[in-house]
Amino acid sequence: MVQMPSDPQHHSYDVIIIGGAMMGSSVAWWLSQSAEFQGRILVVERDPSFAQSSTAHTNSCIRQQFSEALNVRISQFTAEFITNLRVNMGNDPRVENLHIQDFGYLYLADSERNADALRGAFALQRSLGAGTRLLTRDEIAAAFPFYQLDDILLGSHGTRDEGYWDGGALFDWFRRKAIAAGVEYVHAEITGIERTPSQVTSVTLGSGQRLSCGHLVNAAGPRAGHVAQLAGLSIPVEPRKRFTWIVKAAHPLDRELPLTIDPSGVHMRQDGPETYMIGARPDPDLAVDPTDFHMDHSLWESHVWPIVATRIPQFEQLKIVTEWAGHYAFNTLDQNAVLGPHTDLRNFHFINGFSGHGLQQAPAMGRGLVELITTGRFQTLDLTAFGYDRIPAGRPFGERAVI
Incomplete structure (x- = not known):
């Protein structure tokens, strides 16, 4: 467990971030590096x-x-950022560049x-410069001969x-470097958010202590809806379970398994020399409930394993090594x-x-x-399309490749 004090050092902060996992620590680190920002930062x-965070359960x-x-450009930036992490974090010799194990994703299409x-x-x-290739059924079979492809028309690889990459290492460095730069982390829970019609003025901790703030950031992951409600706001974000199994194959494949997106929605990938990760x-x-991490053990036998063994007959014999539920x-x-920002509570x-x-x-x-907090507008990638205004308008962002 990360050691965190429970009492903030100050009564007022320029930015308070609710949630200290990957998103909250990313915001904290970028704020600590911004030439336009010189204020106090508190992460609650x-x-x-972090055992119940989405960060801890990520694949x-x-x-x-x-x-x-x-979305393509966002991931391209991340690829550059993590593979050059040492430079991007000030040439700290302790920071290692992160490697992407390029087995790729393979989407399988079973209809026109x-x-x-x-x-x-x-x-x-x-x-946009991505290294995607389309594969016919025969080309998939030649590259990855272990698949059963009778129902497949096309693949995208x-x-x-x-x-795969080490997301935990990035989270750890975001948090550690933010703390080194003066960001304060406390172990506490926000129980109240005080506001006027147009702005947040303060937050209340479970201890009863009230802290004033200039900006408040909701980085609460699956609990985001609850945090929004504390301010009288709504956001259509809720915890949804996702199951993961690490399995060992009696007959391992003779080459790496791409992260295969089966038309059923079940996905599988290489995890180790003789182990594989399967998700559904x-x-x-x-x-x-955000505290519900119960595994549905029947799902494996009734749904997941039959799909996996049908798609890859060599996976007829699999042994579960470990399993977990995340959100x-x-x-x-x-x-x-x-x-x-919220459209009214800026x-x-x-x-x-x-x-x-x-x-x-x-x-x-x-x-x-x-960039929005410190300058009022996006300076690099224009991320306006993700703004809150689309929520009350019921205007969905058009991404279709959702797993």
Whole structure:
């Protein structure tokens, strides 16, 4: 468990961040590096072990295969940022550049409609410099002969900057470097948010202590909706369970398994020399309590394993090594991020609702929110499309490649 004091050092902060996992620590670090910001920063984290955070349960992958150009550019920035992490963190010799294990994602289409979606996304991705390739059924079979492909018409495979990386290391460095730069982290829970009609004025901790603030950032992950309600606001973000299994194969494949997106929604990838990671969502896929991490053990036998063994007959014999349930911070409008200030409460900022994309988007989103807070506008990537104004308007962001 990370050691955090429970009492803030001050009664007033320029920025208070609710939630200290990946998103909150990204914002904290970028703020600490901003030449336009010289104020006090407080991160309030209810669980210093981070054991219930989405960050702790991530499958830690990155992809370029999105259908919206903005999401492609965000992941391209992350790929550059993490593979040059030492330079990006001031040439600290303790910081290691992070490696992307480029096994790629492989989307499988079993209908002409899905194949057309892959073709359209492929054209966009290639125009932006991504290393995506389209594969016919025969080409998939030649590259990855272990699949059963009778129902598959087309595949889309990423060959560069797609695969596994050490997201935990990035989170750790965001937090450690933010603290070294003067950001204060406390173990506490926000129980109240005080406001006028147009701005947040203070927050109240579980101890009863009240802290005034200039800006308030909601980085509460699956608890984002609860935090918004404390300020009398609403956001369509709720905890949704996602299940992960690490399995060992009696007959390992003779080459790396790409992160395969089966048409059923079940996905699988290489995890070690003889182990594989398999993920699935529950059915029905409903909101859960943020403390509910119970595994549905029947789902493996009744649904997941039959799909996996049908797609890869060599996986007929699998042994579960470990398993866990985590939570998506699921945006029920469009499964994409909500970023930036509320339309009326202009110093209440969202960085929420990533719906499984959060780890790979954290560097760009943290930077973008800090640009808004310190200068009033985006300076690098224009992330306006993720603004809160689309929520009351019911205007979804158009991303279709959602896992």
